[in-house]
Amino acid sequence: MNRLTSLQDIQNLIYKVREYRKGFITNFFLETFKHSVWIEKKEMYHTQIGETIFILRKTPQFTSLFYISTGADSLKESLSGLNINQDTDCVIDIVGNESIFNIKSIFLSSGFEEYTSLHRMNRIGALDFPSEFLVPGLSEACLEDCGQIAGLLNTYFDYYSEQIPSIEELEKWIESNQILVYKEQDNILGFIIYELFGVTLYLRYWFVDPSHRDKKIGSLLFNYFKYKGRETKRQLFWVLDSNENAIKRYKHYGFNSEKMFNYVLLKKRYVK
Amino acid sequence: MREKIISILNELRPEFDFSMSNNFIADGMLDSFDVINLVNELDTTFGISIDGMDVLPENFSSVENIIALLKKNGIE
Numbered sequence A: 001m002n003r004l005t006s007l008q009d010i011q012n013l014i015y016k017v018r019e020y021r022k023g024f025i026t027n028f029f030l031e032t033f034k035h036s037v038w039i040e041k042k043e044m045y046h047t048q049i050g051e052t053i054f055i056l057r058k059t060p061q062f063t064s065l066f067y068i069s070t071g072a073d074s075l076k077e078s079l080s081g082l083n084i085n086q087d088t089d090c091v092i093d094i095v096g097n098e099s100i101f102n103i104k105s106i107f108l109s110s111g112f113e114e115y116t117s118l119h120r121m122n123r124i125g126a127l128d129f130p131s132e133f134l135v136p137g138l139s140e141a142c143l144e145d146c147g148q149i150a151g152l153l154n155t156y157f158d159y160y161s162e163q164i165p166s167i168e169e170l171e172k173w174i175e176s177n178q179i180l181v182y183k184e185q186d187n188i189l190g191f192i193i194y195e196l197f198g199v200t201l202y203l204r205y206w207f208v209d210p211s212h213r214d215k216k217i218g219s220l221l222f223n224y225f226k227y228k229g230r231e232t233k234r235q236l237f238w239v240l241d242s243n244e245n246a247i248k249r250y251k252h253y254g255f256n257s258e259k260m261f262n263y264v265l266l267k268k269r270y271v272k
Numbered sequence B: 001m002r003e004k005i006i007s008i009l010n011e012l013r014p015e016f017d018f019s020m021s022n023n024f025i026a027d028g029m030l031d032s033f034d035v036i037n038l039v040n041e042l043d044t045t046f047g048i049s050i051d052g053m054d055v056l057p058e059n060f061s062s063v064e065n066i067i068a069l070l071k072k073n074g075i076e
Helices: A007-019 A032-040 A072-079 A098-108 A142-154 A169-176 A217-228 A244-254 B002-012 B032-046 B063-072
Strands: A043-048 A052-058 A062-069 A088-097 A113-124 A138-140 A180-182 A185-196 A200-208 A232-241 A256-267
Touching: A007 A032, A007 A043, A007 A052, A007 A062, A032 A043, A032 A169, A043 A072, A052 A072, A062 A072, A072 A098, A088 A169, A098 A113, A113 A200, A138 A217, A142 A180, A142 A185, A142 A200, A169 A180, A169 A185, A180 A217, A185 A217, A217 A256, A232 A244, B002 B032, B002 B063, B032 B063
Parallel strands: A062 A088, A200 A232
Antiparallel strands: A043 A052, A052 A062, A088 A256, A113 A232, A113 A256, A138 A180, A180 A185, A185 A200
16 A cells, blocks of 8 residues: 555556556546645555555545546456455445446445435526625634534534545635634534535535524525525535435425435444 | 537536636536546547546646647547
8 A cells, every 4th residue: 555645646546547548437536625635644545456546545533445447347356356454444435427336336245335325416597695695693704713613513524424624624715715604602503615616606514503403594604605606507515315304405495406426335444 | 529529518517508618627617527527428439548647627628628638639
């Protein structure tokens, strides 16, 4: 297992697999900033088995597994030779359209279990926002809020399936005004984290403290979010399939389910 | 070639008018997931295998850049 030391290393791995000229499948979608942080923290490793390159992100909580391969058959063959030192749980996100169902089966037959699943929802068109969207308590987050937001994410979100961001990512989003908070006496009772790329708006996290969910804080945040994304033409986010209440709420806001899936599979750590 | 590329882009992201953008990545019309799908579609449609070193978002940011990439792979 070799440590990745730069984004160029990742590009070289992609190059290696494509050099076989037999096909290309992956669950690794490069995000420059996020992956640079992982590399800087010395969390990323890789190994090649046959025509597949496995990338691992090792954190104290768990290991995330990624693959870059020439196809399903070679992935299956390579996976049988992969020996992960399993001192933590190992998680893999298999992301894509219907074509990923066979990839999921390959991992299920290799000792992984289905942990949960998500699908993507989208909305096409401009966002309408109420004229009185900015009410007392609502604001963009500031750097001093970072610790509190991180604490809420770590407490209320599932680290296997919800890809909890690093402090560095939170700071970057705060600096680019992409975190909205609702506060009472300096306590954050809710937040929305989003990313804006041209005409596309990604809703990353939408949270309201469970003990304050009768105050319509979620709607206030969402109206502010709609104002922020008022010039976008497509809005996207991932939702847990099991979160039926949220899916209903999103549909109420005009979102539709896409045929884009994310299966989160888990291999429990080896207990001696 | 141009028509084929536009047709692939429209199939990938039917909600966007790609003729209105000079930078599909910066304008948020394609993300890293779309780029991987686009590479596979271009490989299949044109019977090529785009060099791994060229699988960079900037090479897929406009129809002109995609044409340049295909030409580099011997497609006229």
